[in-house]
Amino acid sequence: MFTIFNEELAEVARRFRDDHREFAAGGWGADRLEAHRVANLRSAVEYTRANSPFYRRHLAHVDPAAITSSTGAAWTSVPFTTKDDLRSARYDILSRPLSKAWIFYETTGTTGASTPCPRDNVDSLANNTVLTVHYDTIFRHHGDDQVIGVSGPTELHAFGDTFGDVCRNLGLAVAKMWPHSPMVGFDRAVAVLRELGxxxxxxxxxxxxxxxxxxxxxxxxxxxxxxxxxxxxxGELASPELLANIGELWGARAYNALYASQEASVLGAAGEDGGLYTAPLINFYEVVDPTTGDPVAPAGGVRTGELVVTALYRGAKPLVRYRTGDLVRLTPGDAAASLPADRLEVLGRTRDELVVGGRRISGYDLENLLLGHVRGYLDYQVVIDTGADGADRLVLKLEAADDEPPRVDPAIRDHCRDVLGVEVGVDHDRFGSITSTGAMVSWKAARVVDNRSEVDAETAAARALASARS
Structure with missing residues (x-):
């Protein structure tokens, strides 16, 4: 309700709401969307260069007036912003002073220095409007007696505030519960789930x-x-097969609900049909080769590579051509989809790719391959070894419920051999807290034990975090 105390912000909120509703209803054509992109790409350069000490230097030689297309040389020659830039620039990357933000967040800092991520009211209005419009396609089908639990990672994370605000927009009651908090714990969290229904x-x-x-x-x-x-x-890698198993365990529909980061905010959100959709009114999306940084040409209409994003709104920390470090598949929109936007598949971080049997595979595709043949497990991990013959071997380890062992399709072995050219075994284990660290560290550190190489910094951080949690 803060907007009723600020007429300018109230008008901004109404404009975001109306534009996103019109877009979701199919009211934005390609020409209008490109005009919106070009105008806001120019504005992104002008705004950040005028207000951010980092971008004043970084974009000093960029001519905003030359940007007449979202794919032209004037735009693709704009220098990237990287995670290392964020770490070194810290507060100099902000385009508004911290005192003009409404809240302060930061990255978790489990594998490096935390970077500041304050947000002002425009940031929250832009991003939460996207989520409200996308999630309305889901929650409108579940009646008027909903109570939503929100369980996030830390108090300095946007998770609770964002989803609490979006649920309020949709008229849904919210209970914020942090099971890793010593004041709550898992037993109380389970009790809250039951008591509140x-x-x-x-x-x-x-x-x-x-x-x-x-x-x-x-x-x-x-x-x-x-x-x-x-x-x-x-917050973590979520392949369709993992979602299907989690949904079965809970007797619920499991969505890959959000693709976002503390640094870049909302980049994709779910629609009712289960697709993860871009938010093209607030972000411009590029897909580049992770090694060269060159734009990736579509193959069958689909672009696969590292995602680069630019914020199309003017908040506290808009980023220009930010290299996310994430591998994605970006597929053109479908007229029959829940939302008229491109679809994203987030394949994992570029450094989470694995070479197995001489073949490179993303975390998303490996998880989806292995878990497509099992159901009913409570957790999983992948172990990779090299056999006496020098060939790679995978073991999928599953955590079973005491009274209900996982169901394993024997075809998993032949299928994985066909795709990866390696032998795959299935075993059982219990994993403790290590598999819960993916959101804080990385999917690979949480889910993969690669005995072919030395323990890296992320795996060490995951183990330390798991030890602290246990």
Missing amino acids: VTGLFCTPGMALTLAKRVRAAGLDPRRDLRVRVLMLT
């Missing part, structure tokens, strides 16, 4: 699995004893 839950995939374990450890069944019917999962 929580019907939807925002959390990471790892948290959804951990909560399912705790519910079962209490002698309960999430499908029978809880009312959760919608799982809005974010």
Whole structure:
């Protein structure tokens, strides 16, 4: 309600709402969208160069007037912004002083120095409007008696504020619960789910699995004893097969609900059909070769490579040609889809790619391949070894419920051999807290034990975090 105290912000909020509703209804054609992009790419350069000490130097030689196309040389010659730039520039990258923000967040800093991520009211209005319009396509189908649990990673993360605000916009009651907090804990979190009759839950995939374990450890069944019917999962890699298993465990529809970062805010959000859609009114998306930085040409209409984004709104920390470090597949929009936007598949960080059997594969595709043949597991991890013959070997380790072992299709071995050219085994184990660290460190550090190489810094950080949690 803060906007009623500021007429200018109230007008900004109405404009964002109306534009996004019109876009979602199919009211923006290609020409209008390109005009919007070009105008705001120019504005991004002008605004950041005028207000950010970092961008004043970084974009000093860029001529905004020369930017007449979102794909022309004037734009693609603009220098990238990298994660190293954010770490070194810190507060100099801001385009508004910290005192003009409404809230301060920062990255987790588990594998490097934290970077400041304050947000002003325009940041929150722009991003939360996207989520409100996207998520309305989902929650409108679940009645008027919904109670939504929000379970995020830390107090300095945008998770709770963002989803709480979006649920308020949609008229949904919210219970913020932090199971890793010593004041809450998992037992109390499970009790809250039961006592309040929580019907939807925002959390990471790892948290959804951990909560399912705790519910079962209490002698309960999430499908029978809880009312959760919608799982809005974010913060970690989430392949379709992992989502399907989590949904089955809970008796709920599991969505890959959000692709975002503390640094760049909302980059993609789910629609009712399960697609993860771009937000083209607030971001400009490019896909580049991770090695060369050159634009990637579409193959069958699909672009695969590292995602680069530019904010199309003027907040506290808009980023220009920011290299996310994430591999994506970007597919053109479909007229029959929930939203008239391009679809994103987030394949994992560029450094999370693996070479198995001499073939390079993303974390997303490896997870989807292996988990497509199993259901009913409470957790998983992948172990990679080199056999006596020098060939790679994979073992998929599954954590089972005591009373309900996972279902494994024997075809997993032949299928994985056909795709990767390696032998695959299936085993059982219990993993403790290590598999819950993906959102704080990386998918690979949480999910993969690669015995072919030395322990890297991220794996060491994941192990330390897991030890602290246990």
